[in-house]
Every structure is written in structure tokens, then in C-alpha cells.
Amino acid sequence: MDLINLYLIPGVVLGCIYALGAVGLSLIYGVLRFGHFAHGDVMTFGAYVTLSAVALLGLSPFAALPIAMLVTALLAILIDRLFYRPFRDRPTIVVVIASFGVALMLRSLVEIFWGADDRSYETGIRRPVTYFDTLVIAPRHVAIIIAAVALVTVLHVFLTRTRLGKAMRAVSDQPSLARVCGIDLDTVSLWAWVFGGALAAAAGVFLATDTQLNPNMGWNLLLPLFAAAILGGIGKPYGAIVGGLVIGLAEELSSFPLFSERPLVPPDYKTGVAFAIMVVMLLWRPQGLFRGRVFE
Amino acid sequence: MTSLLAVEGLSAGYGDTVILHGVDIEAERGELAVIIGPNGAGKSTLIKAIFGIVATHGGRVRFDGADITGAAPERLVAMGMAYVPQERNVFPTLTVAENLEMGAFSVRGRLAPLIEAQYALFPELGRRRRQLVGEMSGGQRQMVALARALMTKPKLLLLDEPTAGLSPKVMAEVFGHIQAINRTGIGVLMVEQNARLALEIADRGYVLAAGRNRFSGTGADLLGNRQMAEAFLGG
Numbered sequence: 236m237d238l239i240n241l242y243l244i245p246g247v248v249l250g251c252i253y254a255l256g257a258v259g260l261s262l263i264y265g266v267l268r269f270g271h272f273a274h275g276d277v278m279t280f281g282a283y284v285t286l287s288a289v290a291l292l293g294l295s296p297f298a299a300l301p302i303a304m305l306v307t308a309l310l311a312i313l314i315d316r317l318f319y320r321p322f323r324d325r326p327t328i329v330v331v332i333a334s335f336g337v338a339l340m341l342r343s344l345v346e347i348f349w350g351a352d353d354r355s356y357e358t359g360i361r362r363p364v365t366y367f368d369t370l371v372i373a374p375r376h377v378a379i380i381i382a383a384v385a386l387v388t389v390l391h392v393f394l395t396r397t398r399l400g401k402a403m404r405a406v407s408d409q410p411s412l413a414r415v416c417g418i419d420l421d422t423v424s425l426w427a428w429v430f431g432g433a434l435a436a437a438a439g440v441f442l443a444t445d446t447q448l449n450p451n452m453g454w455n456l457l458l459p460l461f462a463a464a465i466l467g468g469i470g471k472p473y474g475a476i477v478g479g480l481v482i483g484l485a486e487e488l489s490s491f492p493l494f495s496e497r498p499l500v501p502p503d504y505k506t507g508v509a510f511a512i513m514v515v516m517l518l519w520r521p522q523g524l525f526r527g528r529v530f531e
Numbered sequence: 532m533t534s535l536l537a538v539e540g541l542s543a544g545y546g547d548t549v550i551l552h553g554v555d556i557e558a559e560r561g562e563l564a565v566i567i568g569p570n571g572a573g574k575s576t577l578i579k580a581i582f583g584i585v586a587t588h589g590g591r592v593r594f595d596g597a598d599i600t601g602a603a604p605e606r607l608v609a610m611g612m613a614y615v616p617q618e619r620n621v622f623p624t625l626t627v628a629e630n631l632e633m634g635a636f637s638v639r640g641r642l643a644p645l646i647e648a649q650y651a652l653f654p655e656l657g658r659r660r661r662q663l664v665g666e667m668s669g670g671q672r673q674m675v676a677l678a679r680a681l682m683t684k685p686k687l688l689l690l691d692e693p694t695a696g697l698s699p700k701v702m703a704e705v706f707g708h709i710q711a712i713n714r715t716g717i718g719v720l721m722v723e724q725n726a727r728l729a730l731e732i733a734d735r736g737y738v739l740a741a742g743r744n745r746f747s748g749t750g751a752d753l754l755g756n757r758q759m760a761e762a763f764l765g766g
Binding site: 398401402404405407408409411412413414415416417418471 | 604605608609614616619620621622623624625629632633634636637679
């Protein structure tokens with residue numbers, strides 16, 4: 236039962252957080268064809284907006300989530316207008332470097348407004364709830380998993396049922412053909428930022444609920460986020476969701492003491508697991524796990 | 532009555548490289564016109580220059596009575612031109628139905644009747660409407676590409692080597708579909724590698740070589756022209 240309670244469920248929770256972050260990376264890459272290195276810091280920003288909403292309005296972090304998602308989506312649109320769109324016709328590396336700059340600016344803004352210390356949404360300890368005698372789950376884990384599933388469902392409905400969502404997938408698939416069809420890149424990219432920003436905010440809030448707030452929390456997650464996006468085939472949102480779950484589970488399960496009393500991989504090296512998966516994927520299948528279903 | 536498409540003295544190329552040196556072609560309403568010629572003759576460049584994807588350096592393009600030289604693809608689509616690129620002409624991770632819907636992205640109003648019209652023309656697509664196009668065969672993908680282009684109800688369909696990489700059997704099927712489309716009154720201007728087969732179904736043919744007109748005439752004329760046959764059809 237320890238395997239499930241202490242490794243599998245935290246792995247799924249971490250996987251949900253990675254999935255919500257990675258899906259935004261993947262959407263943005265699919266539409267604008269660049270790796271958004273400020274995505275982790277957008278997550279951090281969303282988490283801190285929730286901190287203020289909790290403090291000022293007395294809401295619970297989950298009740299404040301819609302506010303944080305909205306504010307962060309607006310921030311993402313603003314960042315795109317100010318720092319990325321001017322470089323749209325320039326080589327990709329220019330806008331990638333711009334996103335590094337944005338990452339540093341966002342982190343500094345968070346430190347200026349909220350300080351550099353660790354913070355948390357609530358004080359005190361909540362007891363985990365025991366189900367079926369042996370299954371022990373913290374209520375916050377249940378909430379994170381349910382909320383993540385709900386958000387991914389909303390994204391799925393957008394991508395498969397709305398004209399704009401289908402257009403977003405079409406642009407990811409074949410940008411030149413999408414243009415011939417008269418699909419407006421500006422509108423599609425706006426919605427990629429809305430979803431990318433809002434889902435990053437949710438990921439940030441879930442991470443902060445699970446652990447705590449810190450100005451570096453999102454930046455530190457950038458590697459597993461990219462690993463997840465690459466695992467699923469960058470530019471493919473569904474791949475990024477699966478990739479996020481796989482990376483999250485792999486990181487947590489890698490410290491399970493399988494053969495002895497000692498963890499398989501020391502917990503300090505968790506991020507190394509994500510990195511190893513990313514490197515293996517880039518060498519073995521740079522197009523991602525799911526290319527097999529789709530050929531060009 | 533003016534021609535549907537009239538290209539006069541068109542020069543075009545990429546950057547400083549000029550590929551077309553003053554090409555003239557014409558296509559009447561409802562006609563099936565074919566452009567053939569050796570590799571590097573500038574056939575694809577000609578189609579792309581007409582559709583506004585390659586920059587023109589000189590000459591004029593008239594479509595449906597209007598001067599469209601250098602006009603953007605979006606405007607041409609709105610005017611009734613549609614283009615099927617040789618490669619990357621479908622959205623592989625979208626279903627057949629979604630591909631058709633994207634083809635009509637600029638169309639206002641209900642799409643269902645338009646989509647049903649394509650399924651009537653390509654019954655196989657109707658049976659596979661929920662399948663991902665990336666999972667389909669080369670011939671089926673070409674059908675999707677054609678149907679997608681027809682969603683804007685074009686007067687003229689530009690096709691860039693629609694049978695490239697297909698087996699002879701599938702090639703014949705695709706030619707059959709193109710003739711069927713043409714019979715509904717849609718003009719077709721098609722670049723083809725398979726010169727003989729293409730000329731057999733063409734109302735009008737043009738032979739390009741090194742970016743210039745070499746021969747032109749009805750499909751039958753060109754097939755019967757010995758000089759032309761020796762040079763471009765392998766005797």
C-alpha cells in the first residue's frame with residue numbers, strides 16, 4: 236500500500252501539475268513555433284496571484300483559482316504583445332531569448348511584490364483521509380486531481396468542438412496550409428496564450444497547494460515541463476498531457492525502495508529522471524511517443 | 532467574355548533567382564488545363580506565383596476579369612480560386628470532417644450542406660469522416676486535399692502535381708476524381724509529371740521548359756505533335 240499512498244498518488248498529482256504546464260508549452264510551440272522559457276515563471280505568477288486573492292478576499296485557493304487563471308491569461312497576452320510579437324518575423328532564437336528575459340523579469344516582479352521567502356496558502360496541518368482502510372489520500376490531492384481532469388476536459392472540448400480550437404490544431408499541423416485556408420494566426424495565437432496562461436496558473440496553484448510558494452518554483456519546473464512536452468511530441472497538446480503524467484509518475488516512482496531499504500534513485504535526483512527521459516527521447520524519437528499514429 | 536485566368540508575360544522567382552521568364556497561359560471557365568515540362572521548368576513556381584505565394588517580378592495575372600498580380604492568397608480564395616499544394620496539403624492530426632471544416636474557415640454560414648456535397652463527390656470520405664487523415668493512404672489523403680479545396684466553392688482549382696508519389700492505379704483514380712470535379716463546372720489548372728496521362732484528359736495543355744513557354748495547344752494536339760512528343764514524352 237505504501238507504493239500507492241506514498242509514490243503512485245503523489246506521482247499522479249505531480250503528473251497533473253506537469254501536464255497542465257506542458258500542455259501550454261505545447262500549444263504555444265504548435266502555434267508560434269518557439270519554446271516558451273518563461274512558462275515556469277508564468278506558473279509562479281499565477282500561484283502568487285492566488286496568494287493575494289486568498290489574503291485579500293478570504294477565498295480558499297481553489298475558489299480563487301478562476302481569478303488567478305483570468306489574470307494570468309491576460310498577463311500572457313500582454314507579454315506576447317510587448318515582448319514576442321515584435322520578433323515574430325525574426326529567427327526563432329530571438330524570441331526564445333526574449334522569453335528568457337521575460338522569465339527573469341517575471342521572477343523579479345514576484346520578488347518585488349511578494350518577497351523572496353517561502354509562503355503558503357494556509358497554515359496548520361490537514362490530516363489525510365483514509366479510504367477503504369488502507370488508501371490514504373490528502374484532500375488537497377483529491378482536489379488537484381479532480382480540478383486537473385476538469386480543466387483538461389474543458390481544453391479537450393475547446394480543441395475538438397469549437398471552430399477556433401480546431402483551427403489551433405490545424406495551425407500546429409500545417410501552418411502554411413492553415414494560412415491558405417484563411418485561418419488568422421493572430422486570433423489563434425491569442426487563444427493559445429489564453430489557454431497556456433490559464434492552465435499554467437492552475438499548475439502553479441496546484442503546486443503551491445501541494446508544497447509551498449517560492450519565486451523559483453516555476454523556473455525549477457521548466458526542465459520536467461519541457462521533458463513532458465517533448466515526450467508527447469512538442470506541438471501536440473494531448474501528447475503533452477500524457478507526457479506530463481509519465482514524467483510525474485517516473486519522478487516519484489524512481490525513489491521507491493524496490494530492491495532494498497534504499498530508494499531506487501535518491502529523491503534529490505528526481506529531476507535527473509526527467510532529464511534522462513528527455514535526452515533519451517531526443518536521441519531515440521525526437522518526434523515524440525505518438526508520431527506512430529500520424530505521418531507526414 | 533474574358534478568360535477565367537489569363538497569365539501574360541509572367542516573370543517570377545525566389546529572391547534574386549528568376550525562374551519564370553515571361554510565361555503566358557490561359558484557362559477558360561470550366562476548362563481542364565494542364566502544365567507539363569521537365570523537372571526545374573518552373574511549373575510549380577508558375578502555380579505558386581498565380582496564387583500569390585511566390586513573388587512576381589513582371590507581367591500580369593488576370594482572374595475572372597480582375598487584375599490579381601501579386602494578390603495575397605486569402606483574397607484569391609475569397610475571389611474563387613483554390614489551391615492544393617503538392618505536399619503538406621492536409622491536416623494529418625485532424626479528422627476528415629475537420630479538414631473539410633478548416634477548408635471553409637473563411638466561409639460564413641452553415642457548413643453542413645457544403646460538407647455533404649463533398650461526401651457526395653467522394654463517398655469514401657463520407658464513410659471515413661471521423662478518421663484521422665494522418666492514418667489514411669496516399670490516394671485517400673489526396674481526396675481529402677481536393678475536397679478541402681472545394682469547400683470554398685471555387686471557380687478555378689490550382690493543383691500542384693496531384694499524383695506525385697502515387698501508384699499507377701491510384702494515380703488513375705485521382706485523375707478520375709479531377710475529371711469528376713471538372714465536370715461539375717469547376718475550372719482546373721494542374722501541374723503534372725505524368726505528361727501523357729495528363730494530356731489525355733486535358734482540354735488544353737502547356738509545355739514549359741527552362742521557365743518559358745515551349746508548346747501549347749489542346750491536349751490531343753500536343754499528344755499528336757511529333758516534335759513535342761520526342762522532346763517531352765519520351766518519343
